Amino acid sequence: MGNYFSSMFDRLWGTNKELRILILGLDGAGKTTILYRLQIGEVVTTKPTIGFNVETLTYKNLKLNVWDLGGQTSIRPYWRCYYADTAAVIFVVDSTDKDRMATAAKELHMMLSEEELQDSALLVFANKQDQPGALSASEVSKELNLVDLKDRSWSIVASSAIKGEGITEGLDWLIDVIKEEQL
Amino acid sequence: MSTKTYKKSENQIAGELSDKMTIYQDCMNTFNELPVNAKRCRILISRLLRLLANGETFPESEATALFFSVSKLFQHQDDSLRQMVYLAIKELSSISDDVLMATSSIMKDIQNGSNLVKPNAIRSLTYVLDESTAFSAERLLKSAVVNKHPAVSSAALCTSYHLLPISETTIKRFSNEAQEAIVDLKQFPHSSMDNSEFYPNSTFISQYHALGLVYQLKKNDKMSLLKLVRQFAEANTLKNQLAKVQLVKLVNDLIHRDPQLFTQFQSLLDNWLTNKYESVQLETAKLITSFSINNSHLVSQELYISAINTLRSLLTVPRVTTRFAALRVLNRISINNPEKIMVCNPELESLINDSNRNISTYAITTLLKTGNAKNISSLVSTITKFIHEVSDDFKIIIIDAVRTLSLNFPQEWKSIVKFLIDVLKNGEGGLKFKNSIIEAIIDIVSFIPQSKELVLDNLCDFIEDCEYNEILVRVLHLLGKEGPFTSKPSLYVRHIYNRVVLENSIIRSAAVISLSKFALTKNDPTLKDSIVSLLRRIANDQDDEVRDRATIALELINASENKHSLVAEQLIQSKYYYDLNSLENKLTNYMSANDDSFKTPFDVSSIRKFTEDEVKAMKLKKKQQQAVGNNVENTKDAVVPGTKQTDNRIDNDTYQGANLQEHQEDLLETKYADELLSIEQFKEFGNLINSSKPIPLTEPEAEFVVHAVKHLFKDHVVFQFNVSNTLTNVVLDKVTVACSSEGDNQLEELFTLPIDRLLPNTEAACYVAYKKDEAFAMEGFINILHFTTRELDPETNEPFENDEGFDDEYEIDPIYLTAGDYVKSSFTGNFENTFAELPSEDVAVYNIKEDLSLQEITDKLILNTSCLPVSNTQFAPNDTNSHTLKLFGKSVFNGSKVALVVKMIKSSKGIALKAQGRGEDATLCADLVNNLM
Ligand SMILES: Nc1nc2c(ncn2[C@@H]2O[C@H](COP(=O)(O)OP(=O)(O)OP(=O)(O)O)[C@@H](O)[C@H]2O)c(=O)[nH]1
Numbered sequence A: 001m002g003n004y005f006s007s008m009f010d011r012l013w014g015t016n017k018e019l020r021i022l023i024l025g026l027d028g029a030g031k032t033t034i035l036y037r038l039q040i041g042e043v044v045t046t047k048p049t050i051g052f053n054v055e056t057l058t059y060k061n062l063k064l065n066v067w068d069l070g071g072q073t074s075i076r077p078y079w080r081c082y083y084a085d086t087a088a089v090i091f092v093v094d095s096t097d098k099d100r101m102a103t104a105a106k107e108l109h110m111m112l113s114e115e116e117l118q119d120s121a122l123l124v125f126a127n128k129q130d131q132p133g134a135l136s137a138s139e140v141s142k143e144l145n146l147v148d149l150k151d152r153s154w155s156i157v158a159s160s161a162i163k164g165e166g167i168t169e170g171l172d173w174l175i176d177v178i179k180e181e182q183l
Numbered sequence B: 001m002s003t004k005t006y007k008k009s010e011n012q013i014a015g016e017l018s019d020k021m022t023i024y025q026d027c028m029n030t031f032n033e034l035p036v037n038a039k040r041c042r043i044l045i046s047r048l049l050r051l052l053a054n055g056e057t058f059p060e061s062e063a064t065a066l067f068f069s070v071s072k073l074f075q076h077q078d079d080s081l082r083q084m085v086y087l088a089i090k091e092l093s094s095i096s097d098d099v100l101m102a103t104s105s106i107m108k109d110i111q112n113g114s115n116l117v118k119p120n121a122i123r124s125l126t127y128v129l130d131e132s133t134a135f136s137a138e139r140l141l142k143s144a145v146v147n148k149h150p151a152v153s154s155a156a157l158c159t160s161y162h163l164l165p166i167s168e169t170t171i172k173r174f175s176n177e178a179q180e181a182i183v184d185l186k187q188f189p190h191s192s193m194d195n196s197e198f199y200p201n202s203t204f205i206s207q208y209h210a211l212g213l214v215y216q217l218k219k220n221d222k223m224s225l226l227k228l229v230r231q232f233a234e235a236n237t238l239k240n241q242l243a244k245v246q247l248v249k250l251v252n253d254l255i256h257r258d259p260q261l262f263t264q265f266q267s268l269l270d271n272w273l274t275n276k277y278e279s280v281q282l283e284t285a286k287l288i289t290s291f292s293i294n295n296s297h298l299v300s301q302e303l304y305i306s307a308i309n310t311l312r313s314l315l316t317v318p319r320v321t322t323r324f325a326a327l328r329v330l331n332r333i334s335i336n337n338p339e340k341i342m343v344c345n346p347e348l349e350s351l352i353n354d355s356n357r358n359i360s361t362y363a364i365t366t367l368l369k370t371g372n373a374k375n376i377s378s379l380v381s382t383i384t385k386f387i388h389e390v391s392d393d394f395k396i397i398i399i400d401a402v403r404t405l406s407l408n409f410p411q412e413w414k415s416i417v418k419f420l421i422d423v424l425k426n427g428e429g430g431l432k433f434k435n436s437i438i439e440a441i442i443d444i445v446s447f448i449p450q451s452k453e454l455v456l457d458n459l460c461d462f463i464e465d466c467e468y469n470e471i472l473v474r475v476l477h478l479l480g481k482e483g484p485f486t487s488k489p490s491l492y493v494r495h496i497y498n499r500v501v502l503e504n505s506i507i508r509s510a511a512v513i514s515l516s517k518f519a520l521t522k523n524d525p526t527l528k529d530s531i532v533s534l535l536r537r538i539a540n541d542q543d544d545e546v547r548d549r550a551t552i553a554l555e556l557i558n559a560s561e562n563k564h565s566l567v568a569e570q571l572i573q574s575k576y577y578y579d580l581n582s583l584e585n586k587l588t589n590y591m592s593a594n595d596d597s598f599k600t601p602f603d604v605s606s607i608r609k610f611t612e613d614e615v616k617a618m619k620l621k622k623k624q625q626q627a628v629g630n631n632v633e634n635t636k637d638a639v640v641p642g643t644k645q646t647d648n649r650i651d652n653d654t655y656q657g658a659n660l661q662e663h664q665e666d667l668l669e670t671k672y673a674d675e676l677l678s679i680e681q682f683k684e685f686g687n688l689i690n691s692s693k694p695i696p697l698t699e700p701e702a703e704f705v706v707h708a709v710k711h712l713f714k715d716h717v718v719f720q721f722n723v724s725n726t727l728t729n730v731v732l733d734k735v736t737v738a739c740s741s742e743g744d745n746q747l748e749e750l751f752t753l754p755i756d757r758l759l760p761n762t763e764a765a766c767y768v769a770y771k772k773d774e775a776f777a778m779e780g781f782i783n784i785l786h787f788t789t790r791e792l793d794p795e796t797n798e799p800f801e802n803d804e805g806f807d808d809e810y811e812i813d814p815i816y817l818t819a820g821d822y823v824k825s826s827f828t829g830n831f832e833n834t835f836a837e838l839p840s841e842d843v844a845v846y847n848i849k850e851d852l853s854l855q856e857i858t859d860k861l862i863l864n865t866s867c868l869p870v871s872n873t874q875f876a877p878n879d880t881n882s883h884t885l886k887l888f889g890k891s892v893f894n895g896s897k898v899a900l901v902v903k904m905i906k907s908s909k910g911i912a913l914k915a916q917g918r919g920e921d922a923t924l925c926a927d928l929v930n931n932l933m
């Protein structure tokens, strides 16, 4: 009964639609850790993702279809196969990995230039803030040239997937934007 | 029907498959829909799989797009959909390179998936892992192997099996787990409800898979394989039928590595012959009978008879596949021991009427081999009826069997020729079938001379109404070749000329050549003028080729007026056949060398020539070896599940054509001869008269493998030693073989040619040359391989500068120049007459103490004398204690004939041989008779 009502309710409010969200970023940035933090609220031990993980989760009454793609060089070319119908991209950056900020920036801009992603919102996690020497969110933002982005809702949030900090804040922002712009 | 319109898909199978592009589009749309509609996706995947199973493929870009769309279905948690997704991934993996992208998802399912999807996930690992990623699945796979659920465990075992060649190091660590899985009787978890006798709760198939994997892991370790057999043979731990069959195959493998082990397995095998599973009985009977082909002295008479009885009883079981399999085994036995399965004849005869055509055909071909002089004609009449009812493929099998039969029972040629002519004229069938009949007939004419006239007469009739050019041409050739030597050549001339009048230009051309061969016939000198006038008429033919051939033929016939010119004889009725391999080789060289724009004519004199009888002997010998060779091959049955059967000829057992290996041997022989003759020092020895087959002088797994070839010249002998260096980091310098005579110094050593440097993994030849004074010099030599070894610098692939190397030697087997080296096989259509006519005679008696079977002695005699076994005496029956072998050959020098009759009797003391030889050359005959062993 309860289910019946809630689905009626969803339909009335137009919220039964599943939202596709991609989590991208270089290898070891913490994408898989964030995905499972979101789904089961715990830190899981991960292995480098060869391929992808996909989980469906409900967040604030919204059904999210979250795709975490592997970030290794050999897998990045395949990202584009999963761009279609994406409501938002979460781009995860390892804030301690200063050497590869340029690479991350390059991958980010290349991805955003794709036609299929023109309407998706962007949330950047400046991850691993719990580590000493991590760049701050604004430093990461600078490294990634985020200010250059035009015609796109974006935000950068400092996070630590291990400690569970920043993740919900980031997601709350994302959901709000999506609700506003796309539903 | 008429409303049906043309669809864009071209290769549609009667509208059964929907359009490939429609399915592709449907898949792409549906798989990418949100939310996923699991049911629709499942149906679409099954359509896609059906397309792929029917052999359709997609271009790579579409396959890739499909793969990614399918991969997106991982977001849906429905187990049935997931199973379909795995099936699709496995299929698409062969056309798209992107399967890698499924890895993480697969791993996750293996870890956390339900028991329904786990096996599918595990099995798909084979397609995504490679050498570098296999280790990442180690822990998962290992725990799946010991999983209690039989389907999960089986999947893991099979996957490990397939990954073994990809990542041996990883899978090697599963040995204990796999071993454990053999013993573990895993059952499906189930509710109490479905625990009924109709639904067995396990087939225990994982035992089979586990055994297969364990075998692969231990196959190089004889001791642990033996232990494995002991562990499972007695105790009743193996419940699965296939696992039991596997165990039989394991025993098969062991006894082929070490035949002496057979004795200790006898009682076990005897037991298995009455196992409750037909497949176990069958495999065991197959093992015993095929092992016995080369090891008959190790197999007890009783066991062999039990095996045959088992097979016999399997011929009457209801299961078609079992009947077929049993028949197949019997058929193999029939190839060289037909007498052993004669007890099955009643069952075989009733199988002729089996509704399964494979079985009835096999039954007939088997019967044709077990047939004896008494029942051949009745058999032939049975097949006359039968052959009109089966398809061409089966017809060809039967014709081939009849062809073998005719060679085995030459005295029965009349009924066989009648049969063949009948099917040739009246049988329905395509070119291949008719061609196989003609081939059988050509065999009969060339090996059974008495049949010649009857066959030719019938063929003349046949060509009056023959629809195939190819066959007509062959028949015309045969008429031209054999016709001039018959009693009434003019009859054939008439028939051939009719073709010139009535047929197309291809046939006319063939007829011209055929006609011209009659011009020189000695049997009817009056023919010449008629042929000339016929040819003159033909010389006005409208076709160029026909005209040209007629003109050349006339020219040659004119030339024959001149008694001293042999050109006509040589070209019109050639008595020689060139060695085609060497001819081809030399021609290619000639063409490519071409330094003086072909001013120097091509020289054919250096190419080996064979006489007709030699060619026949070679052909017959090949046929004989093939019959045996087939069997040797078949005994090496694979012990591994899933190994591919490579030979897919349906007529394997009767197929007589040249095989690749044989062809390669021929080529090798030619190559050796050409190499030898291109060496300056040997040029003055004159023509190469004969070369032996390569003789191994070391174990095949030795570090330096040596083969010897004996080359004979008129006054010289050359030993060629082919040395191959199997080491990877050592070069051999100055390689020679020192041969020291064992005795009577009939040969005088002239010089040796060393191999200057033998690099790793290469083969080269060194030579030792002798002068021989006696025509048939015989001598044995003890051989020592001498060389200097030097270590190789892996950087430069040259020996290290400062490495002096050190001299080493290595004893290899001795080599013998024997009487047999002066003989080559030759054919005679009537051995008894030939034997009686030969002038000088010699007799020798031998007593052999070694424990050899009559067959082994026979094989040895054939080898040692280089003669052709005739009248089908190359097979020694092993149910009696005596055998007579008839051998025929010719001197390699002048072609003088020798014939041998060797009687052998086996008793408890050994084997007694009495050899009676007759020949044109007394010395050769005596040498041969006195040096048989
Ligand atoms: N200290 C710290 N470590 C983190 C954090 N997030 C992730 N990690 C660690 O970083 C490593 C890589 O994390 P993953 O989630 O597997 O990285 P990924 O982005 O999925 O990597 P790929 O699958 O190879 O693309 C793991 O050892 C995580 O425990 C974080 O916020 N702080």
Ligand SMILES: [Mg+2]
Residues within 6 Å of the ligand: A031, A032, A033, A046, A047, A048, A049, A068, A069, A070, A071
């Ligand atoms: Mg990951």
